Amino acid sequence: MAKFLYTYEKIVGLKESEKRQAEWMLSDALGKLQLEQLSLDQLLEERKLWEERQMEMAQSAVPLGELAAVQQYLNYLDSSIQTKNAQVRLANGVVEQSRSHLTVKMKDEKVWLQAKERAFNRFRQASMLQEQNELDEMATVRFMIAAP
Template sequence: MARFHYAYQKIVDLKTSEKSQAEWQLSIVVGKLSQEESSLQKLQEERALWCEKLQQASQQAVPLSAILTMQSYIDFLDDGILRKLRDVKKAESAVEAGRRFLSDRMMDEKVWLKTKENALRRFQADRMTKEQNELDELATVRFMYAAP
């Protein structure tokens, strides 16, 4: 009995591999986004802490130079937060691009898998037709031998 062999199986395998690579790349950029967001959160928490320290220092007898130093550090943290926000935006753009790329790869794979399924259905239908023709021929031969 004939077995189904899809002529374009290597293309299907390639499309599946491309989809897997796109998933892997997306997971990398999602991880990078997560790191950037975590880093941003830490900077914001540190800024809030130093703002609180500055507020407390302004209510106590603390030298002006210490207050100015705290304010300078808060300004430094603000600059870091702005840079980190740009990094987060870049990472979000990379994630979105990765999602679009993965979506395209998934569509390609789906098209080729559907084509393979259609080819399999045609093969099975052809095989069923051939088997039915063979059975019909057997029945005809038996009928001719059985007839007196």
């Protein structure tokens, strides 16, 4: 029996490779998003702590200069939080773009795998037909030999 050789096997391999690369890109984008989100969470937590410290300072006798310095630092944290929010949105956009790219690559790979499967089914069917014809021919020859 003949061995199945798919003509476009290299293309199927390329499509699998492209899909794998798209998966890595998505994984990388998700990792960067997590880092940005973690950084944002840390900034928010730090701002909360400094805000509480400012409230405590306002209730006690603290020089106005220290209170102004804390307020200035809170303003800096607010600015950093705004910047980090923008970075998180950007990272989210990259994740969505990577997801979309992966979806396209998965569909592309699926199309080629289905084409390969159809080609294999045609090959198997042709092989079975050829085998059946050979068996029929052997049976005919035996019948002819047995019948004088």
